[in-house]
Amino acid sequence: MTEQPTKYMNPYLAGFLLGLVLLASIFVTGRGLGASGAVKDAVVSIVSSVAPEHAASSPFYGPYLENHVETPLKSWLVFERSGVPIGAFISGLVSDRLGLRTESGPRIQKRTRWVFAVIGGALFGIGAQFARGCTSGAALSGMAVLSVAGFVTMLAIFGTGYVVAYFFRRLWI
Amino acid sequence: MGPFVPEIISDQLNLIVALLLGLAFGFVLEQAGFSSSRRLAGLFYGYDFTVLRVFFTAAMTAMAGIMLLGFAGLLDTEAIFVNPLWLWPTLAGGAVLGVGFILGGYCPGTSVSAAAIGKVDSYFFLGGIGLGVFAFAEFYPQWQEFYLSSALGPLLVFDSLGMSAGVFALILIAFAVGAFAVTSIIEQKVSAFAPSHEFNSRRHIAAGVTAVLIGVVLVGLPDRKTYVLELVSEPEYAREHAVELMPTDELAFRLVDHEPSILLIDVRAPGDYAALKLPGAVNVQLRELFAKEWDMKFALRHQKKVLIGNDEADARTAYFVLEKLGYENLAVLEGGISKFRKEILEDNGFVGSGGRHDAEVAEFRAEARVTINRMIGRCAQ
Numbered sequence: 001m002t003e004q005p006t007k008y009m010n011p012y013l014a015g016f017l018l019g020l021v022l023l024a025s026i027f028v029t030g031r032g033l034g035a036s037g038a039v040k041d042a043v044v045s046i047v048s049s050v051a052p053e054h055a056a057s058s059p060f061y062g063p064y065l066e067n068h069v070e071t072p073l074k075s076w077l078v079f080e081r082s083g084v085p086i087g088a089f090i091s092g093l094v095s096d097r098l099g100l101r102t103e104s105g106p107r108i109q110k111r112t113r114w115v116f117a118v119i120g121g122a123l124f125g126i127g128a129q130f131a132r133g134c135t136s137g138a139a140l141s142g143m144a145v146l147s148v149a150g151f152v153t154m155l156a157i158f159g160t161g162y163v164v165a166y167f168f169r170r171l172w173i
Numbered sequence: 174m175g176p177f178v179p180e181i182i183s184d185q186l187n188l189i190v191a192l193l194l195g196l197a198f199g200f201v202l203e204q205a206g207f208s209s210s211r212r213l214a215g216l217f218y219g220y221d222f223t224v225l226r227v228f229f230t231a232a233m234t235a236m237a238g239i240m241l242l243g244f245a246g247l248l249d250t251e252a253i254f255v256n257p258l259w260l261w262p263t264l265a266g267g268a269v270l271g272v273g274f275i276l277g278g279y280c281p282g283t284s285v286s287a288a289a290i291g292k293v294d295s296y297f298f299l300g301g302i303g304l305g306v307f308a309f310a311e312f313y314p315q316w317q318e319f320y321l322s323s324a325l326g327p328l329l330v331f332d333s334l335g336m337s338a339g340v341f342a343l344i345l346i347a348f349a350v351g352a353f354a355v356t357s358i359i360e361q362k363v364s365a366f367a368p369s370h371e372f373n374s375r376r377h378i379a380a381g382v383t384a385v386l387i388g389v390v391l392v393g394l395p396d397r398k399t400y401v402l403e404l405v406s407e408p409e410y411a412r413e414h415a416v417e418l419m420p421t422d423e424l425a426f427r428l429v430d431h432e433p434s435i436l437l438i439d440v441r442a443p444g445d446y447a448a449l450k451l452p453g454a455v456n457v458q459l460r461e462l463f464a465k466e467w468d469m470k471f472a473l474r475h476q477k478k479v480l481i482g483n484d485e486a487d488a489r490t491a492y493f494v495l496e497k498l499g500y501e502n503l504a505v506l507e508g509g510i511s512k513f514r515k516e517i518l519e520d521n522g523f524v525g526s527g528g529r530h531d532a533e534v535a536e537f538r539a540e541a542r543v544t545i546n547r548m549i550g551r552c553a554q
Binding site: 016020021025028029030032035043076077079080081083084085098099104105114128129131134137138141145147151159160161162164169171 | 205206212214247266283298302313330
């Protein structure tokens, strides 16, 4: 906390705008916004092209590939997902935040941060399958439609976060 | 009326809308500061509650928007995807996500926005997600049973708590506004650089009060049953939506035939129903049609659900309600029970239209009259 934080949008305004984007997505597609599904689709398509036989015989990839034929909703999602990094890039450009950087707590090396980023990502990859979505797809979109699943996911994520935060405080503070 | 899912065909305008929505999503995430892992992690250490503010404000904006659009009849709230609950897998998965959040400093959406502006750590995080999904897939047979356990379906939180959506929304908004206030105080104590030091408190109090007032408005919105019943009772709705009519003779024929593939749903008052009960008919009041107990009975697609009212009006309303609830293969008894009584149950002397089937119809009705009256007599005992 030595450097002055970069100027970001007021969080309530950002939340309101994010809510409008979410609402627009629900209004058009009947579904909220998701993010972890994109990585899942990528993994499935990589595995099925590298090892097609393995994928076809697997109880996970097999049904997934069968159920995921080209539907209009799917191409819709492809376009929506490709918009996300473009939008973030534009935002970084206008706010002058572009540049290769690693962000970490003051007490750890870059390399430590990278290792923990991989572990954290892997936990997200696994956890998002069991929870049927991540922070945006299950928790945020779920809460917006007032689903029990949305609230359970949100409470589980942030509840656990607070429980374990103390043990990993060296990473961030 | 939204959502437009079925209409989405590879129409290029739709894809442009999709791209723009994704673009807006990424833009807002980055503007909110979600591309910064330290900022995200700050939620758990008290030095930066941005995540809480953005997350809850977004969820409540969308929630209120859905309710208001639904009330205005612009959005069919019944058609929105409600994510189903697998209780134990969701709790376990959520807990894993929580640990992942602390260790990784991102969640999938935020890591994409961070990657776009060049945060190196986010690429490691994204790679990690890929590894995680791959590990999940490879070991899927080992945890498949747990993965599919405790499936509870698409539960709605206000139903489960036994309150109306509006009341729950107000409680949630009030809770969030309270949490915003408390966490701003915590944040300012923990860190001299906390974002809330810069907040204009007068403007934020006004925004909080506005949010709670919107919650109060949401409480005042009619509940879903009242709303749906009023919607389908409007003459305009009836003009735009056709119903399938079942002629009295067809119903009589099917009854005489003891056809198992029809289900009679009598929506008249219980007194009227007790006085004249058609064979096998169940008595369901209009407001009871929404009940979950009918799910099994009405969901049989091969069975024709024949709706019976005194005349056609109530049966048509019931038809539209069931149609909205997603049931198929419905019909309205033409002319209601009054026509059925006059033409089939009572001998009013058949007056043919002069067609060549008149004699057959007259003969059929005479037989049906005897048979059905006998059936009703037996049922009434």
